[in-house]
Amino acid sequence: MPLNGDPRPIGVFDSGIGGLTTVRELFARLPRESVVYFGDTARLPYGNKSKETVTRFSLEIASFLARQHVKCIVVACNTASSHALDTLRDRYDIPVIGVIEPAAKAAVAASPRGRIGVVGTLATVGSNAYADAIARLAPRAVVQQRACPLFVPLVEEGWLDHKVTRLVAEEYLAELKTADLDSLILGCTHYPLLAGLLHEAMGASVRLVDSGAEAALATGELLSARGLLAPASAGEPRHHFFLSDEPRRRSFARIAESFLGRALPKVSVVDQTDLPWFERSHASEPSIPSGETP
Numbered sequence: 339m340p341l342n343g344d345p346r347p348i349g350v351f352d353s354g355i356g357g358l359t360t361v362r363e364l365f366a367r368l369p370r371e372s373v374v375y376f377g378d379t380a381r382l383p384y385g386n387k388s389k390e391t392v393t394r395f396s397l398e399i400a401s402f403l404a405r406q407h408v409k410c411i412v413v414a415c416n417t418a419s420s421h422a423l424d425t426l427r428d429r430y431d432i433p434v435i436g437v438i439e440p441a442a443k444a445a446v447a448a449s450p451r452g453r454i455g456v457v458g459t460l461a462t463v464g465s466n467a468y469a470d471a472i473a474r475l476a477p478r479a480v481v482q483q484r485a486c487p488l489f490v491p492l493v494e495e496g497w498l499d500h501k502v503t504r505l506v507a508e509e510y511l512a513e514l515k516t517a518d519l520d521s522l523i524l525g526c527t528h529y530p531l532l533a534g535l536l537h538e539a540m541g542a543s544v545r546l547v548d549s550g551a552e553a554a555l556a557t558g559e560l561l562s563a564r565g566l567l568a569p570a571s572a573g574e575p576r577h578h579f580f581l582s583d584e585p586r587r588r589s590f591a592r593i594a595e596s597f598l599g600r601a602l603p604k605v606s607v608v609d610q611t612d613l614p615w616f617e618r619s620h621a622s623e624p625s626i627p628s629g630e631t632p
């Protein structure tokens with residue numbers, strides 16, 4: 339265990355800029371730490387993609403972050419945490435922290451009667467990752483889940499306190515509202531921005547659990563336990579933000595800043611000059627036997 343701490347940055351990734359809600363929490367809780375962020379803006383959303391695709395994208399990003407010499411990887415994306423965490427942990431020696439376990443733990447602690455709701459993308463809810471993690475911690479807990487795919491575009495539109503968002507929330511949350519919940523896990527990077535509206539919709543007695551904030555807390559605990567926190571001698575933290583695409587630069591920066599809660603530092607867009615799939619030879623791959631329709 340290093341005795342003097344570890345000045346290397348924390349790697350964080352997400353399907354896009356939603357993961358900046360987790361970076362915001364890391365900045366608040368671990369102000370000495372440098373962060374390297376990767377947002378896969380060229381390929382988002384992940385929330386409606388298959389496990390195989392999300393895992394492949396996650397492995398590519400982890401490989402990029404490992405080359406930036408990060409000391410750990412925080413998978414801020416709930417969808418990637420649901421689908422790819424085990425594969426990432428198998429593949430890398432550095433700690434990989436997802437959002438699922440920390441949020442499940444916080445929800446169990448906040449739910450004396452074990453009545454827990456989960457909202458997230460179609461992929462996250464479909465994977466059952468939260469329900470499984472809660473069952474491991476509290477086998478008698480009752481978990482009710484609901485996919486809320488329209489929340490992501492509504493947040494990106496900036497409609498955080500808008501009548502349309504309220505209407506959509508009423509529709510999505512109708513069953514959860516009658517489920518007599520102790521807590522509701524916000525299982526998507528974008529949902530903390532809707533916390534006010536969701537709090538109102540669910541009622542004051544339901545505790546909202548922010549998965550990004552819990553992951554940031556877990557990251558601090560893990561780094562501290564392993565002697566990996568940045569030492570005071572490391573000086574001012576240095577942050578780097580990488581994206582795979584930067585669409586509509588100005589409005590994009592505005593949205594990014596609403597996630598991060600402060601001005602976005604300079605971002606770098608990674609170049610994607612590798613041979614894409616449509617220029618590679620696929621001759622060696624099995625083809626579909628004649629007579630079978632794909």
Ligand code: DGL
Binds near residue numbers: 382386416418462
């Ligand atoms: N970042 C994703 C998540 O937390 C939401 C956006 C997407 O579908 O890519 O699941």
